[in-house]
Every structure is written in C-alpha cells, then in structure tokens.
Amino acid sequence: MTSSLVQRVAIGAGAALLLVSGIAEAQWVFLARHAIGRVEQMSQQAKTPAGPSYDSATVMLDAPADRVYATVVRHLKARTDLTLTQEDPKSMIVQFTNGAQIAGVTVNAMGDNLAQLMIVSAHTGTQPNAANLVVDGVLRVCGEMKIECSRSVR
DSSP states (O other): OHHHHHHHHHHHHHHHHHHHHHHHHHHHHHHHHTTBTEEEEEEEOOSSTTSEEEEEEEEEESSOHHHHHHHHHHHHHHOTTOEEEEEETTTTEEEEEOSSOEEEEEEEEEETTEEEEEEEEEEETTSOOOHHHHHHHHHHHHHHTTOOOEEOOO
8 A cells, every 4th residue: 555655756856847847948948939030149359459358149949940950041041251161960069161260150059949140259359249230140041931020129
C-alpha cells in the first residue's frame, strides 16, 4: 500500500513539473512574439582612433529559422562588395567582410515558426560607423522575406 502511494505521488509530481515548465515556455514565447519585427540596435564607438568599436542589430521574425538563414546566405552571396569568410549551416552562422570591416550573422530558432536574427559588425574608430548598414541589412532580409520590420524607437 505504501509503495502504491509513493508511486502516485511521484507520478503526480512529475506531471506537475511538466505542466509548470510548459507554462513557463509558453509565456516566454508569448513575450517574444510581442517583439516580432522590431529591430533593436546597439553600438559602441571607440574612445581612441585605433580602438575597437562594434555595431549590432537584432530582430525576432515570425518565420522558421532555416528559412531566415537561407535568405541571409542568399542575400550575402548576391552582394559583389562582400566576401563570405565563414558559413556554418548547422549552427546558422555566417561571417563576411567588405575588406575593411568584418561582420557576422547568426540565426537562432526560438520556436517552430519564430527566429531571432542578429548581425554584429566590428571596426576601429578610424572606420565609418556601420550601425546604419547593420540595421539596413536586417531590414533588407525582412523585406526579402516579406516580413514587416521597423527600427525601434527609443
């Protein structure tokens, strides 16, 4: 009789844990869906001319990650002013350069039909700020996929 009670308690506890984890994941995806299409951008400019700087942009897209990654790669390969330096379809990372600056794109699957696209560019203080180019790149991918995206207003 005691082992039967322990079994029922263990099964009930397991079911409760599964329910709670499912609710937490659903809430996270719900919050992410409110950010869909809003391009967030961040930059840091060097304090000295030769110091390191970076520009980044990210957006949540209502699309499968593999489709977003394929669009990014197709777009980058079509550009004659850029050279792909690394392409890793398994981890969905692409790195590229224009000869003076380097950048990388990563696509993260956040759900079956939800992906995060992030572009980061690094440069020195003597090179032009790439923030607008990075954000424009994200917006071009959105446009190519026929997904409405806009710059975040702060």
